[in-house]
Amino acid sequence: MSKFTRIEEMWRPDDRPLLHLTNEDLMPLPPPLNHPSLDRPWTPLTEAARQQYECRLDDTCAVSVPKPKSPAEEAELVRKFLAGLDKLFAREDNWTFLQPLVLTLEHCARCQTCSEACHIYEASGYSELYRPTYRSEILRRLYFKYVKHGGLVSAWQHGDIQLNWPLVARLIELAYRCNLCRRCAQVCPIGADNGLVAHELRKLFSQELGIAPKELHDNGTMLQLKVGSSTGMNALVVKDNIEFIDEEISEKTGIEVRTPWDVEGADILLIHNAGEILAWPENVGAFAVIFTVAGLSWTMSSELAAYDSVNYGLWYDDVQFARIALKQIEAARKLKVKRIVLGECGHAHKALSVVADRILLGDANIPRESALTLLHELIMSGRIKVDPSRNDFPVTLHDPCNVVRLMGVVKPQREILAKIAPKFREMEPHGVNNYCCGGGSGFAIMSGNNFADWRFHVSGRKKLQQILNAFQDCLDPSIPKYVCAPCSNCKGQLRDIIKYYGLWDSNRILYGGLVELIVNAMVDVKPGFIDWEWH
Amino acid sequence: MTALVFLIVYAGVLAFLAGCVARALTYARMPAHLRWEIYPVPHEEPERVAYGGSYFEQPRWWTKPLRSHWVTELRFMIPEMIFLKGLWDHNRSLWYRSFPFHFGLYLVAASMVCLVASVALTPAGVELSGTAGVLATAARILGAVGGAGVLVGALALAWRRLTAPEVRNYTAPGDVFNLIFFVVTFGLIGAGLLSRPEGAPGAWEVTRALLFFDTSIALPKLLAWGLVAGSLLVAYIPMTHMSHFIAKYFTYHKIRWDDVPMRQAQRLAKEIARYLSYRPRWAAPHVMADGRRSWAELAMLNPAQKGDQ
Ligand code: SF4
Numbered sequence: 001m002s003k004f005t006r007i008e009e010m011w012r013p014d015d016r017p018l019l020h021l022t023n024e025d026l027m028p029l030p031p032p033l034n035h036p037s038l039d040r041p042w043t044p045l046t047e048a049a050r051q052q053y054e055c056r057l058d059d060t061c062a063v064s065v066p067k068p069k070s071p072a073e074e075a076e077l078v079r080k081f082l083a084g085l086d087k088l089f090a091r092e093d094n095w096t097f098l099q100p101l102v103l104t105l106e107h108c109a110r111c112q113t114c115s116e117a118c119h120i121y122e123a124s125g126y127s128e129l130y131r132p133t134y135r136s137e138i139l140r141r142l143y144f145k146y147v148k149h150g151g152l153v154s155a156w157q158h159g160d161i162q163l164n165w166p167l168v169a170r171l172i173e174l175a176y177r178c179n180l181c182r183r184c185a186q187v188c189p190i191g192a193d194n195g196l197v198a199h200e201l202r203k204l205f206s207q208e209l210g211i212a213p214k215e216l217h218d219n220g221t222m223l224q225l226k227v228g229s230s231t232g233m234n235a236l237v238v239k240d241n242i243e244f245i246d247e248e249i250s251e252k253t254g255i256e257v258r259t260p261w262d263v264e265g266a267d268i269l270l271i272h273n274a275g276e277i278l279a280w281p282e283n284v285g286a287f288a289v290i291f292t293v294a295g296l297s298w299t300m301s302s303e304l305a306a307y308d309s310v311n312y313g314l315w316y317d318d319v320q321f322a323r324i325a326l327k328q329i330e331a332a333r334k335l336k337v338k339r340i341v342l343g344e345c346g347h348a349h350k351a352l353s354v355v356a357d358r359i360l361l362g363d364a365n366i367p368r369e370s371a372l373t374l375l376h377e378l379i380m381s382g383r384i385k386v387d388p389s390r391n392d393f394p395v396t397l398h399d400p401c402n403v404v405r406l407m408g409v410v411k412p413q414r415e416i417l418a419k420i421a422p423k424f425r426e427m428e429p430h431g432v433n434n435y436c437c438g439g440g441s442g443f444a445i446m447s448g449n450n451f452a453d454w455r456f457h458v459s460g461r462k463k464l465q466q467i468l469n470a471f472q473d474c475l476d477p478s479i480p481k482y483v484c485a486p487c488s489n490c491k492g493q494l495r496d497i498i499k500y501y502g503l504w505d506s507n508r509i510l511y512g513g514l515v516e517l518i519v520n521a522m523v524d525v526k527p528g529f530i531d532w533e534w535h
Numbered sequence: 536m537t538a539l540v541f542l543i544v545y546a547g548v549l550a551f552l553a554g555c556v557a558r559a560l561t562y563a564r565m566p567a568h569l570r571w572e573i574y575p576v577p578h579e580e581p582e583r584v585a586y587g588g589s590y591f592e593q594p595r596w597w598t599k600p601l602r603s604h605w606v607t608e609l610r611f612m613i614p615e616m617i618f619l620k621g622l623w624d625h626n627r628s629l630w631y632r633s634f635p636f637h638f639g640l641y642l643v644a645a646s647m648v649c650l651v652a653s654v655a656l657t658p659a660g661v662e663l664s665g666t667a668g669v670l671a672t673a674a675r676i677l678g679a680v681g682g683a684g685v686l687v688g689a690l691a692l693a694w695r696r697l698t699a700p701e702v703r704n705y706t707a708p709g710d711v712f713n714l715i716f717f718v719v720t721f722g723l724i725g726a727g728l729l730s731r732p733e734g735a736p737g738a739w740e741v742t743r744a745l746l747f748f749d750t751s752i753a754l755p756k757l758l759a760w761g762l763v764a765g766s767l768l769v770a771y772i773p774m775t776h777m778s779h780f781i782a783k784y785f786t787y788h789k790i791r792w793d794d795v796p797m798r799q800a801q802r803l804a805k806e807i808a809r810y811l812s813y814r815p816r817w818a819a820p821h822v823m824a825d826g827r828r829s830w831a832e833l834a835m836l837n838p839a840q841k842g843d844q
């Protein structure tokens with residue numbers, strides 16, 4: 001199948017996908033995966049999924065929109081789409097992002113400078129469908145035709161488009177082939193933002209048609225608003241789990257820790273990504289150890305949504321986003337804490353510190369701080385004493401887009417690593433130019449149908465290449481290696497992709513957060529905090 | 536005929552100015568959006584700009600003074616505006632086409648400024664000399680080099696539009712037309728100036744006549760057509776994405792680099808409070824918009840809790 005997909009194919013009426021990729025098509029990887037035959041075979045989409053859902057974009061299906069049962073139902077969905085399109089460009093409905101969206105659509109010069117910056121486009125072997133401008137071109141043409149009501153002259157100026165259900169169905173999926181990492185926007189000479197276009201399309205589908213991946217909406221924001229956390233843990237369960245972690249960690253480290261709950265007037269309200277509590281309890285425990293040894297005044301909150309820093313609304317729905325952010329702030333206000341410290345979760349950093357900033361008026365604007373900054377202060381001031389020789393293994397650092405490119409927290413984690421990890425090496429490129437892990441914008445928690453295969457082969461491929469390149473001099477399995485990823489979602493993606501390619505077994509590549517490395521080096525702690533076991 | 540051409544030129548310039556102002560106002564009047572910056576932000580502390588850091592890197596950042604460094608911002612902006620540095624860094628092959636075009640336009644604009652200044656410094660009936668003479672010579676050189684740059688650049692860009700696979704999906708007939716419009720305009724003006732008969736008015740004389748609405752000069756035909764094409768072109772630019780020189784102010788200063796924390800933005804807080812009273816119409820059930828509820832009210836509702844549903 002040709003990797004060049006014409007724009008017109010988006011409204012092709014048949015069910016056939018527009019793109020099919022094989023391992024031979026993909027961006028080459030370094031050793032030990034340096035031949036397409038060493039790559040894993042793709043899990044094909046099942047026939048049942050193809051029959052049941054709208055899967056006519058490519059090899060996978062992320063959103064699983066049920067197929068409409070009749071032409072009338074299709075027409076109704078298209079009508080709703082048009083109504084949503086109208087609202088996307090209306091001040092009252094979309095004041096939150098109207099200006100950047102209009103500027104992007106009206107002024108992109110279609111020069112393609114952004115394409116080379118996109119890891120998905122590159123990893124897919126430069127497949128046209130995944131070019132950052134491809135989905136923007138669709139929205140641009142729709143905008144000029146249906147929002148600006150352009151006639152023939154407009155079509156001549158901007159290109160024509162035919163709106164039908166197949167186009168809408170493909171666009172829903174295409175909105176979920178972008179990590180919203182905004183690396184493309186960073187290099188655009190005009191300042192246009194194709195990541196924003198994907199974000200706004202997702203919003204249109206969610207806020208108007210009620211269409212969003214289950215993992216983000218039903219099991220994400222809705223669950224968080226219902227029980228308090230997208231993990232499904234209510235306050236009782238979370239406290240129970242933390243108690244268990246406290247016990248384990250106290251025993252393991254020799255430092256007696258007890259996580260404080262709902263302490264009024266504490267200096268710090270610490271909010272973790274609650275996924276850590278279930279998947280990486282050592283991260284949560286490590287925070288408790290550091291905060292205890294440093295003698296900080298801190299607390300966690302058992303209020304709804306306030307013990308889980310995630311805010312999936314950031315990726316697909318402004319209303320849900322605002323609701324969760326306000327709940328977290330409300331809990332901090334109730335406890336009268338002086339600041340909120342965000343644990344190792346990238347999107348939570350950006351959501352609460354940056355994107356929510358303007359809706360936090362007056363007293364609601366409680367200071368939010370990155371844990372990385374606080375940890376940096378503790379280590380540089382000597383309040384936490386470290387022995388770097390305990391981390392005598394190669395370490396590389398992943399830069400979560402939401403913390404680094406989109407929030408500018410770049411140096412603290414590097415200075416910490418310089419102090420605690422003598423064999424630290426940067427991956428290339430790094431800092432604000434680093435690539436997304438491939439799990440950004442919700443992908444790390446999305447594995448419906450065969451979507452996980454797509455994120456391993458395509459969206460996560462560039463990160464895999466960077467990691468393997470960083471460790472080329474020490475691939476030997478006798479040398480344990482550590483990819484430090486101070487972000488829960490990034491860790492989820494790294495865990496899955498390292499496991500998928502068996503890189504722990506074959507090359508002893510492990511991943512983990514920053515606090516684990518810090519505690520592993522702390523002189524007050526029993527040696528051997530990092531287990532060097534696959535989990 | 537000269538009078539008609541001049542009227543078209545005046546109308547073209549006015550349409551350009553009005554079009555630019557209208558476009559800038561449209562964007563300026565749009566509501567302030569949620570924060571959406573991308574680092575590096577060049578007005579940050581210079582040592583942080585070097586690697587893309589932000590004020591968030593400081594412990595208790597909200598207790599520290601936040602300064603905006605316009606010098607470092609200019610250090611970024613000038614190479615971007617004049618030399619298209621972003622394109623040089625990220626898309627070199629396009630830079631070779633785009634730079635002559637854009638820089639050519641700047642030189643042509645500079646040439647026009649020199650012509651106007653030269654005419655202004657030369658009283659009626661007095662020979663061109665001194666500073667005015669130097670300015671006229673500068674205008675000729677700038678105009679010639681700039682015009683050639685625009686012509687070559689526009690042709691190279693049009694060729695890319697027509698042949699490069701990476702823009703195949705993204706080239707509407709209007710894109711090619713825009714570039715050809717530049718080629719035709721600059722071709723006509725260039726040819727009109729170069730081929731004019733002995734004693735016919737040149738750029739300096741035409742500028743003078745335009746400034747004083749002196750319709751007694753006999754415009755060479757090609758030059759007259761060039762002026763008409765140029766007038767139409769400048770009137771047309773604000774109607775297209777080619778007015779990105781306006782858009783860039785907003786995309787850079789109001790989006791990419793807009794990192795002002797809400798704690799320091801009192802006026803903005805008032806505006807946001809107004810936006811929060813807007814009544815959105817989104818139809819998905821979980822949004823719970825009924826046409827009466829405001830954004831602020833919707834944000835306080837919980838679609839997952841029985842009482843709110
Ligand atoms: S988004 Fe920017 S870089 Fe990409 S095609 Fe448009 S103008 Fe060029």
Ligand code: SF4
Binds near residue numbers: 119131184196
């Ligand atoms: S935001 Fe990231 S993933 Fe999306 S198009 Fe841009 S570079 Fe690609």
